[in-house]
Amino acid sequence: WSVSEEQLDPFSLVADELSIITKRLRSVVGSEVPKLASAAGYFFKAGVEGKMFRPMVLLLMATALNVPRHELPTDEVQETLTHKLRTRHQYIAEVTEMIHVASLIHDDVFDDADTRRGVGSLSFVMGNKLAVLSANFLLSRAFATLVTLKNTEVISLMATSIQNLVAGEIKQMTVTAEQRYSMECYMQKTYYKTASLVSNSCKAIALVADQTEEVAMLAFEYGKNLGLAFQLIDDILDFTGNSASLGKASLTDIKHGIITAPILFAIEEFPQLSTTVDRGFDNPANIDTVLEYLGKSHGIQRTMELAMKHANLAATAITSLPESNDVDVRKSRKALVNLTQKIITRNN
Ligand code: FPP
Numbered sequence: 351w352s353v354s355e356e357q358l359d360p361f362s363l364v365a366d367e368l369s370i371i372t373k374r375l376r377s378v379v380g381s382e383v384p385k386l387a388s389a390a391g392y393f394f395k396a397g398v399e400g401k402m403f404r405p406m407v408l409l410l411m412a413t414a415l416n417v418p419r420h421e422l423p424t425d426e427v428q429e430t431l432t433h434k435l436r437t438r439h440q441y442i443a444e445v446t447e448m449i450h451v452a453s454l455i456h457d458d459v460f461d462d463a464d465t466r467r468g469v470g471s472l473s474f475v476m477g478n479k480l481a482v483l484s485a486n487f488l489l490s491r492a493f494a495t496l497v498t499l500k501n502t503e504v505i506s507l508m509a510t511s512i513q514n515l516v517a518g519e520i521k522q523m524t525v526t527a528e529q530r531y532s533m534e535c536y537m538q539k540t541y542y543k544t545a546s547l548v549s550n551s552c553k554a555i556a557l558v559a560d561q562t563e564e565v566a567m568l569a570f571e572y573g574k575n576l577g578l579a580f581q582l583i584d585d586i587l588d589f590t591g592n593s594a595s596l597g598k599a600s601l602t603d604i605k606h607g608i609i610t611a612p613i614l615f616a617i618e619e620f621p622q623l624s625t626t627v628d629r630g631f632d633n634p635a636n637i638d639t640v641l642e643y644l645g646k647s648h649g650i651q652r653t654m655e656l657a658m659k660h661a662n663l664a665a666t667a668i669t670s671l672p673e674s675n676d677v678d679v680r681k682s683r684k685a686l687v688n689l690t691q692k693i694i695t696r697n698n
């Protein structure tokens with residue numbers, strides 16, 4: 351069996367299905383109010399639909415968990431059920447992307463961000479009012495799709511992920527001086543802001559497939575640790591990336607006084623750095639000072655190590671799944687494991 355030798359590309363395994371989801375996303379955000387339709391559909395247009403990272407993970411997870419739990423009477427029944435289940439999984443992927451996009455639209459309002467995905471942010475192009483309203487519209491549309499699955503636990507998981515997104519954002523907005531320098535607070539906020547949506551939607555994939563609570567927990571753990579690793583790398587790239595490769599301005603966190611892991615680790619080595627951070631960043635010279643300390647410290651390296659720890663935990667969740675000899679199942683699991691390494695080495 352050679353799949354383990356192959357470098358499976360997570361994206362190409364589900365590329366065809368992702369384009370189905372992209373098309374559906376474009377059609378579900380319609381409205382009889384033209385301005386609302388164009389605002390809600392803004393990030394689903396060709397060229398700005400983004401990496402579709404979450405739908406990709408969810409579709410791979412759906413296949414990775416494809417371990418039949420019941421003997422089925424005929425192959426025909428099996429096939430019909432498999433097809434129906436796949437459609438339900440695609441709906442979860444679609445809903446997750448809508449929630450994600452709604453959170454990005456809100457985020458750009460709070461961050462006064464002019465650009466997103468290499469184009470003008472929705473708030474920049476259409477103004478804050480239309481941005482906020484159309485993001486709310488997207489959330490409502492997402493739930494309209496979600497309820498058709500008729501699974502209350504899944505609805506509850508997705509609702510939790512939105513509550514966590516909001517809580518994470520407000521946590522970040524309202525940190526006290528003490529919380530600002532706490533790694534624990536930072537990780538909690540990071541879970542809320544980035545990992546909760548992935549972890550809860552991964553769990554939803556398992557529940558819709560009628561998997562055991564144990565399998566559902568492994569799916570959740572994968573999403574959680576992948577999300578945490580992803581955000582830790584994102585926080586590194588905010589310092590080391592540039593606007594051309596990121597499609598968005600760098601140093602945004604620090605400029606907004608948001609202290610992330612690289613700085614928290616740097617402060618552990620150079621406690622005097624917190625004095626500069628406390629002064630705020632109205633004066634650009636303070637940013638230079640912080641960057642100087644960061645360069646002298648192991649802040650970036652230690653953040654990278656923490657990201658790797660979570661990436662490995664994510665990979666372990668996949669390898670702990672009940673064994674399967676199905677080629678597709680094994681391919682998807684391998685791709686999910688590869689993905690944990692890919693996000694560590696990404697540079698945009
Ligand atoms: C990006 O963070 C922002 C998020 C991942 C979520 C933000 C959540 C909200 C704004 C709460 C409202 C959400 C909903 C669904 C009602 P960032 O600013 O660190 O990253 P960026 O560099 O991509 O801007």
Ligand code: MG
Pocket residue numbers: 457458461463
């Ligand atoms: Mg932002």
Ligand code: MG
Pocket residue numbers: 457460461
């Ligand atoms: Mg933000």
